[in-house]
Amino acid sequence: MSRVGLRPIPLPPSVKVITQGNEVTVEGSKGKLCRSLHPDISVTLVDDNLIVSRPSDSRIHRSLHGLTRSLVANMVEGVTKGFEKTLELNGVGYRAQKADNKLSLQIGYSHPVDFSPPSGVDIVVEGTNRVRVIGIDKEVVGETAARIRAIRPADAYKGKGIKYAGERLRRKAGKAGKAALRG
Numbered sequence: 001m002s003r004v005g006l007r008p009i010p011l012p013p014s015v016k017v018i019t020q021g022n023e024v025t026v027e028g029s030k031g032k033l034c035r036s037l038h039p040d041i042s043v044t045l046v047d048d049n050l051i052v053s054r055p056s057d058s059r060i061h062r063s064l065h066g067l068t069r070s071l072v073a074n075m076v077e078g079v080t081k082g083f084e085k086t087l088e089l090n091g092v093g094y095r096a097q098k099a100d101n102k103l104s105l106q107i108g109y110s111h112p113v114d115f116s117p118p119s120g121v122d123i124v125v126e127g128t129n130r131v132r133v134i135g136i137d138k139e140v141v142g143e144t145a146a147r148i149r150a151i152r153p154a155d156a157y158k159g160k161g162i163k164y165a166g167e168r169l170r171r172k173a174g175k176a177g178k179a180a181l182r183g
Helices: 059-080 138-149 175-182
Strands: 016-020 023-027 032-036 042-046 049-053 083-090 095-099 102-106 113-115 121-126 130-135 161-164
Touching: 016 042, 023 059, 032 059, 049 059, 059 138, 083 138, 095 121, 121 138, 130 138, 138 161
Parallel strands: none
Antiparallel strands: 016 023, 023 032, 042 049, 083 130, 083 161, 095 102, 102 113, 121 130
């Protein structure tokens, strides 16, 4: 039984939901999101709550039930509050700047790396070593933050690179640490 799929999705008064077949459109104060869902799963509006239901208890329908409920709940949260991921740059001389709509990163390469965010995503640079990725689509915000982090992921020896705010790095001992353990 899907515990996630059975929970109703409460709708704030400012959110408007339109369902046409397997297409769900959610519109709120921050913007508008559309998504095509699996045709077997239905989404209905009952007393300011969205109810996601499945036709049978087969394995595929049970898995799609929870997934669909999570996707629609993220759409509702995105158009009301929005989503945000924060990245930190660690390293001597590592810094970020915003030029026009591009993010320019100086992260230890011989040249600055330019990153253009996809539409619907805004990038805010705080100070010189903190980057916030903001948007209404959770999937796109997470993917954009992961693509920025992949340019120079933090290494395990010195901790230099790009990491998520609050991410704990597992640090490794270098050669000197290995020699001290043998002795």
